[in-house]
Amino acid sequence: MEDCAIILAAGEGKRMKSRGPKVLCQVLFKPMLEWVIDAVEGAGVPNVCVVTGHLHSEVESFLDDLAKAKQRTAPFEHVFQEEQKGTAHAVMMAEQFLRGHSGANVLVLSGDAPFLDPQTIRSALAEHVEQGRAVTVISAEPADPFGYGRIVRDSETGALRAIVEEKEADAPTKRIREINSGAYWFRVDSLLSVLHNIQNNNSTGEYYLPDAIRLLLSRGQRAGAFLTGDSNVVLGANDRKQLSELNSIAKRKVLLRLMADGVDIPCPDGILIGPDVTVGPDTQILPGSILTGRTRVGAGCVVGPNALLEDTTAGDCCVLQNVQCRGITLKNGQMPEPFTTLRA
Structure with a gap:
């Protein structure tokens, strides 16, 4: 049985003050949910179920369009969480999907955390399987761990002992920098064995997924935490300010990658390049x-100043100054007249 993933995408995100679903808010012109799906698929996990909720029809329509754009053989599975009663409750909505993957492992993660990368997902799974664990939490060490659940490890073995939320942590626990990213690898059968034993006897009346880890530990099953070196994997956005911060981080990553590949960007200010763009x-x-989009630019070109390229393919040695190109293909050496707009 192949491993699978459940992406939690039901939240409303009131502080975002958007008419659309929170998970469809964009980072570098790309919905956060698409970032997450690309990371999961890039890690070799094609079986995905998305838990929708707020404005679910918009999210489901997006998923259908994305599946077609990716030319998937089957659409993305999705289930509807009518009432948002916590992360564990969201997973309960996908129980049938889980049962269809008995004997495998499942990655559970948030649909609004765009920086979790395929390598981290793969490495965490490898450790999870090698150690024979029921659950492996993906963890990180941000500069400021305030507000996150702390990872408490056994002082001798390093095994996961507990995840302690900020409001429940004592002073020594608050000094722990390692935190829960909100992404987990579970053995499917282990998760199913405790899923309906999770209680909502807390101040919010919600069902939380970290309680599944507590139950598994109480039954003597193995749990661990995979510490990633990139603290950005924990980042999400609850408001427009945080979304802007995600855009800044993503912009820097993309530009550094391109410069490492030999692209000349003498003044990064005022340049925006989507994560799926390639440049020679x-x-x-x-x-x-x-x-933006699936733009492809060849080698030895000049792009800008003031060029807008959307889903455009440009060959080598093109000069694109003060132009707008949407969905077109330019041959080697083409130089469109400045101040022109070219569309497919």
């Missing part, structure tokens, strides 16, 4: 340039 070596990108 010795191409120069000048201020005011925006490259």
Whole structure:
């Protein structure tokens, strides 16, 4: 049986003050949910179930369109969580999906954490399987752990002993920097064995997934935490300020990657490039340039100043200054007239 993933995408995100679903808010022109799906698929986990809730029809329509764009052989599975009663309750909505993957492992993660990467997912799974665990939490050590659940380990073995939430932590526990990212690898059968034993006897009346870990530990099953070196994996966005911060982090990552590949970006200010854009070596990108979607730019080009390229393919040695190109293909050496708009 193949491993699978459940993506939690039901939240409303009131502080975002958006007319649309929170998980469809964009980081570098790409919905956060799509970032998460790409990471999961990139890790070699194609079987995905998305738990929808607030404005679920919009999320489900997006998933159907995305599946077609990716040319998947089957659409993404999704289940509806009518009332948002916590992360464990969301997983309960996907119980039938889980039972269809008995004997495998399941990754449970949030649909609004765009920086969890395929390598971290794969490495956490490898450790999870190698150690024979019922659950492995993906953890991180941010500069400021305030507000996150702390990872408490056994002082001798390093095994996971507990996840202690901020409001329940004593002073020594609050000094722990390692925190829960909100992403977990579970053995499917282990998760199913405790899922309906999770209680909501807390101040919010909700069912929380970390309680599944507590129950598994109480039954003598093995639990651990995989510590990633990238603290950005825990980042999400609850409001527009945090969304802007995610965009800044993503922008820097993309530009650094391109420069490492030989792209000349003499002044990064005022340049926005989506995460799925590719650019050849010795191409120069000048201020005011925006490259989005599946744009492909060859080697030795000049892009900008003030160029907008959307889903555009440009060959080698093109010069694209003060132009807008949408969905077109340019041959090697083409130089569209400045101040023109070209559409497919």
